[in-house]
Amino acid sequence: MPELPEVEVLVRHLAPILPGRTVEQISILRPKVVYPDTPQTLATALMGQTFRQVRRRAKYLLFELSGSRQSPTNSTLLIGHLGMTGRMYLQPRDQPLPKHTAVVLHLGTELFLYEDTRYFGRLNLDVGALQSLGPEPLEAHFTAETLRDSLQRSNQAIKIRLLDQTVVAGMGNIYASESLFRAGISPRRPARKVDLAAAGRLVIAIQDVLQEAIQFGSTVPLGFAGTGRHNGLFYYGQAAGAVGDYAERLRVYDRAGLPCVHCATPIRRCVQAARSTYWCPRCQPR
DNA sequence: ATGGCTGTTATCCG
DNA sequence: CCGGATAACAGCCA
Numbered sequence: 001m002p003e004l005p006e007v008e009v010l011v012r013h014l015a016p017i018l019p020g021r022t023v024e025q026i027s028i029l030r031p032k033v034v035y036p037d038t039p040q041t042l043a044t045a046l047m048g049q050t051f052r053q054v055r056r057r058a059k060y061l062l063f064e065l066s067g068s069r070q071s072p073t074n075s076t077l078l079i080g081h082l083g084m085t086g087r088m089y090l091q092p093r094d095q096p097l098p099k100h101t102a103v104v105l106h107l108g109t110e111l112f113l114y115e116d117t118r119y120f121g122r123l124n125l126d127v128g129a130l131q132s133l134g135p136e137p138l139e140a141h142f143t144a145e146t147l148r149d150s151l152q153r154s155n156q157a158i159k160i161r162l163l164d165q166t167v168v169a170g171m172g173n174i175y176a177s178e179s180l181f182r183a184g185i186s187p188r189r190p191a192r193k194v195d196l197a198a199a200g201r202l203v204i205a206i207q208d209v210l211q212e213a214i215q216f217g218s219t220v221p222l223g224f225a226g227t228g229r230h231n232g233l234f235y236y237g238q239a240a241g242a243v244g245d246y247a248e249r250l251r252v253y254d255r256a257g258l259p260c261v262h263c264a265t266p267i268r269r270c271v272q273a274a275r276s277t278y279w280c281p282r283c284q285p286r
Numbered sequence: 287a288t289g290g291c292t293g294t295t296a297t298c299c300g
Numbered sequence: 301c302c303g304g305a306t307a308a309c310a311g312c313c314a
Contacts, residue, residue, distance in 0.1 A: 002294075032308085059294080083295080084292070085310080117310055118294095118309045118311085156302085172293060274304080275292095
């Protein structure tokens, strides 16, 4: 479920309920998800530690834990990434574990579960991945100038550049197409041809798209039941009580051949860097 | 039923 | 250095 908005919604869900809980036992069912840590080092680092804070950076979840006396010298940063299909949530201790459970943190009467059908995600202590992240798109330092500067020396298509986490931290495949549509920029335009004015429109479009997705996600009850495209929580969710259909909020993504919501021209699909891109050839000229 | 597709990213190769 | 291809894995869909 993971682009920046989905991670943000999850962080907001966990931030009020995780702090204060203490790790009493750890089960690592899929060792690859803790790489480059080993199950032993991760277990040793977390055992007896208490959750203090939950934050987000790009698509990463940051869990701060510390010993019972909350001394800063005794603190641990646990880092999570959901990959393509990861989920993290609390469940009662006596309920059966889902099929693709990767890690379980035992927290008294509840379990903190990391479940991931494709096992592309991570839960570990490796801060290395955070080092090369670019600007947070929803913060003030993400401006037309900074975006243009990071695009200026590349011949690559703008859509591909947007997926680079050093350019926009947290951007993903769906919202890259959506942002370009709202900014009226073709995904195939060479990055170096995005001038300051276009970069400015793109900054606004990115912020609007991400904020709206966060807002919508906040209205969806976090029920985590079901799998697949039509039951998944965030992308195509029709979760009980959800306000509206998520797919309706996407103006171009997965809409190949359907009429553009602005001009009725059929939406096109192409493949860039092995990822699907969707755009309106009329509203998004090169 | 087989092949193509999927929200991510690390790594390899030219 | 840059950019494209591939791999990691499981499931859904035509």
